[in-house]
Amino acid sequence: MESVSIVLFLLLAVVVSGALARMVPFSVPTPLVQIALGAIIGLSTEHRVxxxxxxxxxxxxxxxxxxxxxxxxxxxxxxxxxxxxxxxxxxxxxxxxxxxxxxxxxxxxxxxxxxxxxxxxxxxxxxxxxxxxxxxxxxxxxxxxxxxxxxxxxxxxxxxxxxxxxxxxxxxxxxxxxxxxxxxxxxxxxxxxxxxxxxxxxxxxxxxxxxxxxxxxxxxxxxxxxxxxxxxxxxxxxxxxxxxxxxxxxxxxxxxxxxxxxxxxxxxxxxxxxxxxFTLNGIIFVLLGEQLPAIVSGARQTVALTGHAQPWWxxxxxxxxxxxxxxxxxxxxxxxxxxxxxxxxxxxxxxxxxxxxxxxxxxxxxxxxxxxxxxxxxxxxxxxxxxxxxxxxxxxxxxxxxxxxxxxxxxxxxxxxxKGLAMPPEPVRQAEEQGARIAAAEAAIRAIERHQHALAEDHDEPDLYVETGAQVMNLYRERIEGLSGRPSQQARAEDRLQREFRLIGLRAERAVLGQLLRGRQIGSETARKLTRELDLSEARYLG
CATH class of the missing domain: 1.20.1530.10 (Na+/H+ antiporter like domain)
Incomplete structure (x- = not known):
């Protein structure tokens, strides 16, 4: 039980150190905060890991x-x-x-x-x-x-x-x-x-x-x-x-x-x-800080190996x-x-x-x-x-x-x-990324067309499959036009605006879901499913 308690305490220390590193007004590396917190733990308890x-x-x-x-x-x-x-x-x-x-x-x-x-x-x-x-x-x-x-x-x-x-x-x-x-x-x-x-x-x-x-x-x-x-x-x-x-x-x-x-x-x-x-790196630095008091307390004995008496050596x-x-x-x-x-x-x-x-x-x-x-x-x-x-x-x-x-x-x-360091120029990868997106969209259109024709041949009401497939393919065609047909600066500006508007809409959806859940107008299972969909969409636009 003592070992389990120590592990849980170390995990808590990692969480606290991450929060403290963000709270400090000036830039302090998280590892230093973790070492300091570990040292405080080592000084405040007689238990040693x-x-x-x-x-x-x-x-x-x-x-x-x-x-x-x-x-x-x-x-x-x-x-x-x-x-x-x-x-x-x-x-x-x-x-x-x-x-x-x-x-x-x-x-x-x-x-x-x-x-x-x-x-x-x-x-x-x-x-x-x-x-x-x-x-x-x-x-x-x-x-x-x-x-x-x-x-x-x-x-x-x-x-x-x-x-x-x-x-x-x-x-x-x-x-x-x-x-x-x-x-x-x-x-x-x-x-x-x-x-x-x-x-x-x-x-x-x-x-x-x-x-x-x-x-x-x-x-x-x-x-x-x-x-x-x-x-x-x-x-x-x-x-x-x-x-x-x-x-x-x-x-x-x-x-x-x-x-x-x-x-x-x-x-x-x-x-x-x-x-x-995050956990393993944090635990290592917290453990270093936790071990430091014992290491420093034995400095007098340790320094004797060097042939000196003063620990400052x-x-x-x-x-x-x-x-x-x-x-x-x-x-x-x-x-x-x-x-x-x-x-x-x-x-x-x-x-x-x-x-x-x-x-x-x-x-x-x-x-x-x-x-x-x-x-x-x-x-x-x-x-x-x-x-x-x-x-x-x-x-x-x-x-x-x-x-x-x-x-x-x-x-x-x-x-x-x-600060202000000039590195050797790096190749611009925007063209490479746009080319990959266009190739992927074209492959998607071809695959949808094949599936659309297969469904239309095997089922009644072929117009349903044609119209639905066309709607999806139009989305891909708009993507291709946006990547290749307009000036890049305009495309980037519109892409930023679309991302901003979509994020605003997603946040509004999330707020309404919270209200519906608190008012018990929807169940927790429905809320969890819809929240997951919103998370995936938000991750896409924030990525």
Missing amino acids: ALDPELFLFLFLPPLLFLDGWRIPKDELLKDASTVLELALGLVLLTVVGMGFLIHWMIPAMPLAVAFALAAVVSPTDPIAVSAIAARVPIPRRMMHILEGESLLNDASGLVCLRFAVAAALTGTFSAGAAAVNFLWVAGAGLVIGILVTLATTRLKAWVTRRWGEDTGSQILVSLLIPFGSYLLAEHVHASGILAAVSAGVTMTYAEISRQALAITRMRRNSVWDTIQ LGVYVLAIVAGLAALRFAWVWASLRLTILRGDRRGVGAQSQDWRLVAATSVAGVRGAITLAGVLTLPLAMNDGTPFPARDLAIFLAAGVIVVSLLIGSVLLPVLL
Whole structure:
């Protein structure tokens, strides 16, 4: 019962933190509010959440990484694939090696393998935290796509590096050749397992649906089980469960194209996954805040490992690590941008040197968040011989400090750097969207005509089918004329006015429904059905 109470209390804290973040008059990232609220909870109660590292990793990371892989724009990711790979793989390896040696040099008492493990967990970035920071100063779309792609891949690469570092710390040995071979198996098998599990599950689900129909609740539950199934199967064969969850999410996009679910299933599933993402990210930050008082209270004992007596040395180490991460990221982003410009010059593309604020903003956007905390909490509690894992509390303290400081720096500097920032021009997608709408409308007209003729031939009163089909086809023809026959500026103005009028009408309908329900002139079942129809219409015009 106590465990259930703790879970419910954490969920309540996530809800309250979201409300508080919106109430604050100035821009404060939601993760910072959640950390602060968690710290208040930790200070006001003697109960502590005992975190099992393996259980924590299993419950939080697979669904979050699966969803990131599922929702990331694939075409945008491929367009900037070279930049994303440079950041997600090259920068991670540079960070693990460079920061690992720096941390070990600063804190000789921390074994080199543990220092590499700490460097591995602070290497992944968190786009959720970046989005929260830049809520009032929107991040340019292309930059956000690059950050999302980087985060998706560097989560996996950083946690795979963590796995090797922990293994080296536990065994006391490390072989570069064996690690390379093991990496190929861990990464390759993990990717393949995620793909196969998703394809097999979606094919089986589609076969069952074709034969016996679709149940929305079951479809949603299957999507929730896929990341956990991929993770468990990959870990069972000693592959990377993290990469399996990522590849399962990416594959889900393509599997869904050929085996479409019902519209109501997709809408409800999206709502469920939005809630899960918000909840899991929120709980992670609340847990970080809840653990902070205990971590800080043990600072005197922790700092003794560093050879110092004053706890403020821990703050010095946190700032040094954040500065090192920022310097490495700035240098790598600058070099990556220069390489991109050189490649453009060789292809004859007139790429111009970009504003230094672009490099600075991309560097500051390397905020650490949920994945870093989840990763550091998975450090083993004990060695193979039963002795405590060396410097575990110190590593957790430093990782938590890096998260908080990077969030603070990002919340101050990122809006300043993004304000008025000129990004490289992006292709206009309005023509692409209009072309797709016209093609869809023309296909609908052809399908209605075929069905109209078939009904007219097989039934009496053919005029009924002709007139009804013509009315529906006229709606599609008006759409085609609106997209192709009028000036685009006029079309956009009329579209905005139509949307405004329709929303006003929908709100009036909703108000009348409420009055009829309160006056008991209609039943609750009728009100629920009509409200659902209004919700779908409003979602369409607000989308």
